[in-house]
Amino acid sequence: MGIGSGIALFVIGAILAFAVNVDLGGVVNLDLIGYILMAAGVVVFLISLVLVMRRRSTVSTARSAVDPATGERVTTRRTSDNGDPIV
Structure with missing residues (x-):
């Protein structure tokens, strides 16, 4: 049952x-x-x-x-909106 079922x-x-x-x-x-x-x-909704x-x-x-060749700091960012594991 979803949002539509609650509204119905x-x-x-x-x-x-x-x-x-x-x-x-x-x-009756x-x-x-x-x-x-x-x-x-309302409860189902x-x-x-x-x-x-x-x-x-x-x-x-x-x-x-830290990149060993240049000495620079490298930052990697990964995001996930649906809860899947980030690899």
Whole structure:
């Protein structure tokens, strides 16, 4: 379930809670089901958002060495945005 699923659950719940006006004789309360779906949509959306943000962490590595021929300091920087190991 992703961000889209959370939004879809929220929208379906809002439609049931606010737009549908059907009396089912006390068997099922569509307003309550709508509110439950809206809450579930918010929870799924937030969990998906946290997982997406966690996946986008940046890894940066800097290495310094001295060139034996010239005596200059050489710095190599490598970055990775998707969490793959830097070789």
